[in-house]
Amino acid sequence: MAEDFDAYERSGLNKEYLALLEAEQFELDPDSMPATRPLPADVSRNSLCSSEAGRRLVKDWEQMGGFKTQLVHVQNDVGEIVRSLGSVREQRVFMATFDRDIPEPARxxxxxxxxAGRGLYVAPASSAEIKLFASTPAGRTLMEEWGSVAAERVAMLRSRAARMTANMSEDEADDFWTWFDNLEPGPVAAIFRKLAG
Structure with missing residues (x-):
């Protein structure tokens, strides 16, 4: 009997059965299924490789320590941000608007x-940069949270935003920042919190 179950697992039938059960459950009640379940690495790789931009990303990640390693890191960080946004429905809406409103190369x-991660060091933000950051609802919240390390974290966010934007075309960057500027303060704070470290 134990051998039969081992063969069942080795053949992958247990995963197929689980996928069928989850699909049925999703049809009955979409909000009962986690919104942030990561795709397996091979499925993600195949999806990414369907475009030139995706193939470049896969190649870059292979050179940065392995595709799967980078994918898991990104899935974990994105999952943490998305799970902090509220209900499963709110999480799904956030992810759907990200996918719909931002061009593939910008995503x-x-x-x-x-x-790529935070990097090692950035010079602390100037008082003008801190004042500008604190003028937004999310910025005000985070300034209170961060206290004495706020200047370093604001500088880290500015550095990462500049680096990310430099890897987008002008139109892609416009689409991304338009999407971002239309987010509610809660998601903005969650994103900033994660990216600033």
Whole structure:
């Protein structure tokens, strides 16, 4: 009997059955299924490789320590941001608008920036940069949270935003920043919190 179950698992039938159950459950109640379940690496790779921009991203990640390593890092960070946004429905809406409103190459620039990580050091933000950051609802909230390290975190955000934008065309960057500027303060703060470290 134990051998039969081992063969069942080795053949992958257990995963197929689980996928069928999850699909049925999703049809009955979409909000009961996690919105942030990561895709397997091979499925993600195949999806990315369907475009030139995706193939470049896969190649870059292979050179940065391995595609799967970078993918898991990005999936974990994005999942953490998205899960902080509220209900499963709110999470799905956030992800759907990101996919719908931002061009594919710009989305990949965002993923690549998340994979690249914070970097080692940036000079603290100037008082004018801090004042500008604190003039937004999300910025005010984060300034209170960050206290004495706010200047470094604001500078890190500015550095990462510049690096990410440099990897987009002008039109792609316009689409991305238009989407971002229309977010509510909660998602903006969640994104800033994660990217600033």
């Amino acid at each position: 990949y620039a965002v993923y690549d920036e998340i994979a």
